[in-house]
Amino acid sequence: MTPGSEASTRLLMEQVGQTVRAALRRKSGLTLADDDARAENLDALDVYQDALIRVWERIGDKSAGTGDVSDLSAFATAVANNLWSDYLRQRHPRRASLKNRLRYFLSHAPDYTLWEASDRTLSCGRRAWRHMKRNARIETLRDDPSWVPAQAKPVERYSVADWNRYLAALLARAGGPVPFEDLVSLTARVLEVREDRMESIDARGETDRVRDELADPARRSPDVDVELRGSIVRLWTAIKSLRPDYRCAYLLNIPGPGKSRGDIEVFVDLGVTRVSEIGAVLALSDHQYALAWDALPLSSADRADISLLATPEDKFCLLWKYLPLGDALIARLLGIQQQQVINRRSLALRELGRALDDLGS
Secondary structure (H helix, E strand, O other), X not given: OOHHHHHHHHHHHHHHHHXXXXXXXXXXXXXXXXXXXXXXXXXXXXXXXXXXXXXXXXXXXXXXXXXXXXXXXXXXXXXXXXXXXXXXXXXXXXXXXXXXXXXXXXXXXXXXXXXXXXXXOEEEEEHHHOOOOOOOOHHHXXXXXXXXXXXXXXXXXXXXXXXXXXXXHHHHHHOOOEEHHHHHHHHHHHOOOOOOOOOOOOOOHHHHHHHHHHOOHXXXXXXXXXXXXXXXXXXXXXXXXXXXXXXXXXXXXXXOHHHOOHHHHHHHHOOOOOHHHHHHHHOOOHHHHHHHHHHOOOOHHHHHHHHHOOOHHHHHHHHHOOOOOOHHHHHHHHOOOHHHHHXXXXXXXXXXXXXXXXXXX
């Protein structure tokens, strides 16, 4: 490595470090300061180092000609988000399991549903409530749990009838939609979902606890957050300008280590776009969805729901659960060979790089 290239790489990694640090601060509410010796912050610093290693490996691939990176900031943000989510799942597996159970039940029970609110976060409630404003009485539900149905069994053994009884009581008291994250935190408290360790999960959940107790707003940089989101906005604008087949090759399997879901979820996590808009940009046909349903390892419940998916938005919401897709399946959807999918993704990356340069100039 020449002195010039070494200096350039060092500067690039410094910029990446700032991006990763900003992403982890936003996700965790922690300082990520080297002199912050709290256990949670030390864990976050470990995640930060892991993220830098992942990005460094990607830069190495790029220099070797094996991995073009059109927007390194977006990639670094996705890596940081993925690793932090993995950390939370490992540290709080019972709460993560509870969240998955609630999400699954609300997505499949005929009387309930999940939807994106105007602020791009998830709301939940009865199907007829989709156009109602969210309820602000979640504190009342938390402070007075007399509405909780008597039940001796742990949540891991809850049947459909148990969940239906619980949510019916909760929503009857709430009287309107509630934020999904608040539902998870409330349920963790009133149903006493605790990890197998000395500390219990806080009443409002780990995310709220970290934000309230450990956040240090004085050390956060709003400018960094704005710049970070701006880079993702520019990337999304460039993606929408791609040819349809390039968009599919790119969005259905965004390049990244391990082909993580976070590579596409970053657009939604940062509030740049919605799941429904990603589906509209992909614009898959009914025939393409049918090919996907035949090839994907759908759960029995999801396969039973296919006949109920009336709109392209409904169909993409189901497909979203199974992203990223393999290149062989993408090839079937586009009616081309698998190598042609790889070629189109490479061309998409080049076009995105040029478009981002033009948008940034």
